[in-house]
Amino acid sequence: MKKTATTKSAPKPKTKASAPKQETKLEELQAIRERKTVLMQGNEAVAYGALDAGCNFFAGYPITPSTEIAEILATELPRRGGVFVQMEDEIASICAITGASLAGAKSLTATSGPGFSLMQEGIGFAKITETPCVVVNVQRVGPSTGMPTSCAQGDIQQSRWGSHGDSPAIVLYPDSVKECYELTIRAINLSEKYRTCVILLLDEVLGHMREAVRLPDMANVRVISRIKPTVPPHWYKHYDENQKYLSPLASYGEGYRFHVTGLTHDQLGFPTNKATEAADMMERLRKKITYNIRDLVQIESYKMEDAKIAIFAAGIVARAAKSAVVMARKEGIPVGLLRPLTIWPFPDDAVRKMLRDVDVVVVPELNQGQLSREIQRLVKDRSDSKLIKIQRVNGKLISPTDILRKMKEGI
C-alpha cells in the first residue's frame, strides 16, 4: 500500500511543471495560425507547410529529432478535419500514408535515420505504384542509433538509393526555417504532380533551430493537387502514358475500381512478366524525372558570377558556407556558393557549369563524402579542377572559419 502511495505522489510535481509549458506551446501555435511573425522551429515550419499545402493525413511514429512535426500535426489536423494517427512503427506509417493517398488524401510522415531505413521498402512501393506521398527525414548521426540529438547529413545517398531496385527520386533540402516551410509545400506539390514519394531532408539543427518567420497569407501559397481522370471508368488507365508521363490519378471509392500492386505492372496496373511491358514501366518511372529536370531542379547561386573558387554545400552547412564566402570576399578571395535545394535529381548541369567556371571546388559536408562523390562523378572530364573535401561525422557542425581555413590550406 505504501508503495502505491509513493508512486502516486511522485509524478505530481512533474504535471505541475508541464502544465504551463503546454499552455505556452498552444499560445505559440495560435500565433503561427494567426500568421504573426514568430520565432519558429524548422520542424514547426514543416508542419505548417504541410497544412498549408493541403496535407490532411499524417501517420507517424515518435523519433528524435523529428517528433515535433508529429506533435503539432496531432494538435492541428483534428482541428481541420484531417487525420492524425500514431502507428505501431515506421513501416506501418509509410504504408498507412500510401493507403490513405490511394483513397485520395494528401499524406505525409516524418521520421529520422532509423525510421527512414525501416521505411525504405514502403518508399519503393509508393514509387513503383506512383502514389503521391511525402517523407520528411530529419537527419541525425548514424549509423544505427548513432547520436540522436546531433547533426549529420548521412542520409543523402540513402534518400536516393535506399530502396532496392532502380527508382526515381525527388529529394529536397532546405537551409533555413523559412525554407523548411516553402520546401514542404513544394514537396507535397511535386508528389501530387509527379505521383511519387517525395523526400524532404532536414538537418537536425535545422529541425530544432528557431528563426523569425512570418508565414505568407494563404492567397500567396501555390498549391498543386493531383489531376483527376475525366474518362469513364472502363477507359481509365492507372498509369496512362500522358504528356511528360504525368497522368491522372483516381482514388478508391470513386467508381474506377483500379488495381494497385508492387509487382511490375502494365498500364492498367495488372502484374506482368512480359519483357516489353516491364521495360515500359521502368522507362516511364525514369523518364518522369529526366523529362522534367528543369521543373524539378532548384539551386541557389551566391556570388558565383566572378568566382574562381566555388563551395558546393547543402542544408545547414550551406549557411556556414555563405558566411565563409562573405569572409573570404572581404579578404579579396573570389569565392562563390552553389547550393542545391533539390538534391535529387542531382543538379548535374549546374555543377558542370560550375566546374567549367572555377579552378577549385570546396565540398564541406557532415558525412564521409556523399556529396563530393557526386561532384567527382562530374569532374572526371576536367582533371585540373581541384576538389577540397571537408568532412565531419562527430556530431559537431562545420563553422565558416573551418571552411575558410581548409580552403586556404587547399589552394
Add this chain to the structure above:
Amino acid sequence: MATIPQRIIHEYLRHDKKFPHVWCAGCSNGIVLGSIIRALAGMDIDRDDIVMVSGIGCSSRMPVYVDFNTLHTLHGRSIAYATGVKLHKPHLKVIVITGDGDCTAIGGNHLIHAARRNIDLTVILINNNIYGMTGGQCSPTTPHEAIATTAPYGNIEPDFNVCELAMGAGASYVARTTAFHTQETQNMVKEAIEHPGFSLIEVVSACPVIFGRLNKKGGAPQMMKDMRDNSVPLAAVEKLPPDKLEGKIIRGVLRKELRPEFCAQYADLVKRVQAKGGEA
C-alpha cells in the same frame, strides 16, 4: 464456343488478362474466394465501396482477380495499408486478404495493433500452415513436428493459435472455419463485414501440393475430407469429452462483441475539437 453457365461469381471477376490464376490444382484459395464473393453478392454494398487489400503470398494474389478497388501491397503490411485507406474514407468496406505467414509472422505487429485499435477492417486469414509461394517453408502456424523445407527434421516450434492471438490483442469479432465449410465461411464473411469493428476470420485451408506432399496428407480430396472430419463446431465442443477434442479444429464465432470503433472514435474527437474552436 462452349457455353459456360454464368454464375454470380463471374459478375465479380475481372475478365481481361487476369486468368489463368496462379493457384495450384486443389488449392483452397479459390474456394474461399467463391465464399467471399457469394457473401458480398448477398449484401447491399456497391462494389465501388469495397476495397480489397492484401500482402504477399498465395492467398494475397486474390485481389487482382476481383472487380473491386484492389491493393496488393508488401509482405506483411496489408493491414497497415488498409488502416490508411479506412481512416481517410471510413465509409469504404475494407477487406484484408492475408495468409498465416503474411499476417502472423512478418505482419504480426500490424495485426495486434489493428485489433487493439478495433478499426473496422475485415481480415480474412487463409491459413494453409506453410509458406506456399516460396515453396514450403515453415510458418508460425506450421504444426509442431510437421515437415517443411526449412524444418526438414520436423518443426520444433509450437504453433500460433491465430484466433486466440487476435482475441488477446482485442479483436471484437473472431471466427474460425475451414475451406471445406463454404456456406459457413460465406455467413461469417457477411457477419464480419457487417460487424462495426476489427474482425478476423481464420479459414483453415488445404495446400495439397506443398504442405500436403511434404506431410503425406494424401492429396486434395483427402485433405478436404480431413477438414470436414477433424473439425468440430463450437456448439458441440461442450458436449464432447476432452480426449475427443484432441487435435480438432474448433469452428464457429469465437467472439462477437461491441467495442468503440477507431474511425468512429476519431470522428468524435474531431467533432469535440472543432466544437471548441478548431477550423471547420
